[in-house]
Amino acid sequence: MMQELNPSELSTLRQSPYVEHVTPKKIIYGAVFEREYHRLIETGYSIEESFEFLGLDPKILGKDRMKAYHRRYNHRLANDLMHIPQAAGQPLTVSQELEAKTHRIKLLEQELEFLKKKMQLTHQYKQLKDSNNTTSD
Secondary structure, three states: OOOOOOHHHHHHHOOOOOOEEEEEEEEEEEEHHHHHHHHHHHOOOOHHHHHOOOOOOHHHHHHHHHHHHHHHHHHHHHHOOOOOOOOOOOOOOOOHHHHHHHHHHHHHHHHHHHHHHHHHHHHHHHHHHHHHHHHOO
């Protein structure tokens, strides 16, 4: 169980632009923290280094609180619950890639149906033309 934060620690955390709300038992980080944390983790920073880089003292937070945040972060990331803007040239997430490929499949299916209908109409036109040519001779 995580230790409650004392008034001095609460005051320090409230000064952080990354903390939206803090109580003795709970810290709510903002969207900016989530994006920056994600960027740091993706570039190879450890959990503790990420918090420290963002100006949150790991000694105040404690390892359990940081690990708990990281577990929630991983859960949100795995379930595509994070809305992190994508920079140009960055690789797509699995869900984004799946969505793009699903869209591409639908487009190809529409194109296939169009070509089938075109072939069918072309075939019917040729048959009609041939039948008209044989009757007029």
